Amino acid sequence: MELLLQAFSWLLTPESWTQQGGALQRLFEHLGVTIGVVALSAGIALPLGVMIGHTRRWTTAVALLAGAARAIPTLGLLTLLGLALGIGLGAPVLALLVLAAPPLLAGAYAGVQAVDPEAVDGARSVGMSEAEIIRSVELPLALPVIVGGIRSATLQVVATATLAAYTSDTGLGRYIFSGLKSRDYPELIAGSLLVIALALLLDGSFALLMKSRSRAPRSDRQTTTIPLERNPS
């Protein structure tokens, strides 16, 4: 309790935020790493997932691969990459990319694959090209599931981006690592609270986004969800 109060008092001290390398800067670094990693990973995983869902090929292989990738412990991977790449942001970004890819891939291919085949058949038989089918049939119908995948990837990355401080002085994880080292528990707790707040904020934004985007009445066909769980790193 004492520690928690001290953590809050740390959070309420303006200098904690404004000083060089303070909470405000770290918060933005953390957010920046999260958004950057998810965007980069999505740039590869989403088109790949959509193509796999559209052609319905290699789905089993990709499901297995994604499952295997989920099981990789991020901390272990980061240590290996850190040894190979040295100090800096490179290793954590790579490790986080591997973390983000499976839910993105799964969301994209599961979402597209779950689109009613009769709607796709109808679209094709009136003369839509494959690109038109993807753009104006499969993507809109799969969007809730795809966004669900992005949401799940974002949450995992924002929580795990604390590990960036393991090899570089970036993000909110710094408070946790340095707090551990110097036994400054209030600072450690304050850092954790900030990570939690950021995660809740991002999740809330996704919830709002998904709510505002439902135009057509959701028919009972489209109820695919993708698993959110993964192994703790």
Add this chain to the structure above:
Amino acid sequence: MIEFDRVTKRYADGSPAVADVSFTVPSHKTVVLVGSSGSGKTTLLRMVNRMVDPTSGRVLIDDVDVTTMDPVRLRRSIGYVLQSGGLLPHRTVVENIAIVPRLNGATRPDARERALTMLDTVGLDRDLASRFPAQLSGGQQQRVGVARALASDPNILLMDEPFGAVDPIVRRSLQHELRELQRTLGKTILFVTHDIDEALALADEIIIVAAHGAIAQRGTPTEILTRPANAFVAEFVGVDRPERRLRLADAAGVEVVTDASGRPIGTLER
């Protein structure tokens, strides 16, 4: 003219859905395929717009092998009513009907106007225009499917049990509408149904299909009814059913047509 030249289709699992089938659909005529479930009617229909490519044999439209044509352009030039509807669940009724005019380059307002006109043609209220397919009855969905196929005014229409889910009164008026359309605009129509009465009402020629697309008989409705080629056709057409065996009776000076069991069907005009 659509020509099926010894076409065979084998799906992945082996046994042929359609085996060595040949027939023609003359230009500006309505040919109706009738046959039991699984006899390959849908498979034959989908070979025309290349939704299915034959394993062997050829399908020709005006003497051009369809496999030499670009499938997307081919499909845009042919109206196709799918057995299952195949509407886009996230598009409204009017958007669904406007798809093909839009694909063919019509502006949005033009395509919309065209789509609304098509709603009138298939007897649907314009109030339904902004509904989604899931908010329509099965019969209404089918009529939207028909409207979509007609919207770009194609010369060839492929219709796969298009009226199966609509009630008998609407069905009759749609059959009449189709007949009119065919007569006035000279469409070439390949039509699939289970309902021999529908075939008799619509067809210039009927093709009775047995297993694997084998043609049991082809002929005009009158020929099929009066000279069934074999027991299978006779059974299918129901030539022995009481309602096909009409009689003439006299009811107080009016000539009444009755079925075999004496139930009145109508009066005779001379």
